[in-house]
Amino acid sequence: MLSIIVPCYNEEESLPLFINEVEKVAVNIEHKLEYIFVNDGSKDQTLQVLRNLHKQMPDKVRYISFSKNFGKEAGLYAGLQAAKGDLITVMDADLQDPPELLPQMIQMIEESDIDCVGTRRADRQGEPPIRSFFAKMFYKLVNKFGDTEMVDGARDFRLMTRQMVDAILEVTEYNRFSKGIFSWVGFKTEYLSYENRERVAGETSWSFWSLFKYSIDGIVNFSDAPLTIASVIGAISCIGAGIALLFIVFRALIFGDHTEGWPSLVSIILFVSGIQLLCIGIIGKYIGKIFLETKKRPIYIVKETEEK
Template sequence: MTSFQTLTVLVPAYNEAEVIDAFHRRLATVLDGLTLDSRVLYVDDGSRDDTWARIVALAAVDARVRALRLSRNFGKEAAMTAGLDHVDSDALVVIDADLQDPPELIPALLQRAADGFDVVYATRARRDGETWFKKLTSASFYRAMERLSNTPVPRDTGDFRLMNRRAVQAVNALRERQRFMKGLFAWIGYRQASLVYDRDARNAGTTKWNYWRLANLAIEGVTSFSTAPLRVASWTGLAAALLSFAYAAWVFVKALIWGDPVRGYPTLMVVILFLGGAQLLAIGLIGEYVGRTYAETKRRPLYYVEDRQGDLPLPPHE
């Protein structure tokens, strides 16, 4: 099927005890049908339920299973980074454990990669089990990123993808602390291709991505790969200044020619509130970028590993 000899399936998991057994059964069936030397690497991102215990049980009955348990919940981006750091195979597939992304698509990803692509990302044509509002906000985010970022992030594409060894090594070289993995996957370039599929509804459990976390991820993505918000603040300030000068000139001319008294108070309040709001918006945007710079200068580790299952290569920084 491909020139790959080894394959690792990376599965970040956070509180997925209800679904992880069903996920592994389907994944194992897929791997049984491949001729590759396959492994599964679960990364437990500080789960509070029985996710780690179930992963350990899976490792006891399936020799292909390897696992990392992070010392706390560092977030999915850090969990994926931990998995990428501990992979040494010709091909890597990143997939969530909630069964929204079907493991049965892995052979198709491998087949697409056989055409000479370094990265094959899965693009969602349909998203079952999600509200219209979530679909709308998601589509709006990807299209906004397409316009704002100098790095083209594929539309309607999550983390489900295949990468070869070269692509994995390239991503691992990017050690920034504020991580937006979809953008990093795109930023490395190389030969990338899309595979369109229909995304299923979650098999069990509840999503960990509420609107607050999604909004924060969107801000992370925009500020990681675009300075457009700063330019918007600059243009807003310029437009406000021009409007203020134009209005001031009109008031002066009106008073000079017609002798109208300058009533002042309502107009003054509108101008002050408008300019104050624009200034606070600009300060907030600048604060986002300053905060990111501050976080990078501290150079804290991206994650800590509390426990391991199976033989895993040590990343260079350990």
């Protein structure tokens, strides 16, 4: 069986198009298919569309509906937990992930010793330049400072064996970053490249700000480098302040005290204060993550499934 996990947030327009395209590809797939749609607190008619799809294909379509919006990471985790297949894939409902790659991905796993076939965009054509710039910077930073390597342009769209999915499910942390977890658990992975695609319908829920916060979470979750950087900045500032203090004392002893320099003094104070606030903010981010983990809150809450 092949399990297809599809997190959904306001995808009422995309879902019928998505399932039609996958069904066209299914004729070239020998595996039995199961769709697992995870409704992540959508505000449109996504849930009603999923109910209708289940009525049309009760043996194929399953759905999980959250009590509110818990985020895509929670949707992925819920889908992986519900999947029954020997092979499991994660796809977006907007058809930016090409379904026609599935037969090739299945063949690659079945004819070799790899555990996962990932996909990556060959380019970022159609994406705003500033978003592309920050995305590339994110991958450079996380690969430079982190212990887990992440492939630039990699998508969540990937085909995994049951063994790899079981390993991912053992990572039960509340603060989840799936791209990092997919890499962290190991297992042999190969990547397929494809041309970037636009959404077939609807609008993306990922704004620049939400992507920025998501990237910060990715760096914090898989690297303690920001804490090291904060410590180094603090040490350099302390040493620099000590040297400056000695210089001022000796200058006053040799040349006498001067009252000039107040603007520069205020600038230095503001600069050092800014560094301190930056370092406190970095430390606070990590403490916040610890705080959320210790609460032991559920990653998601289910309100409705196709069974009830």
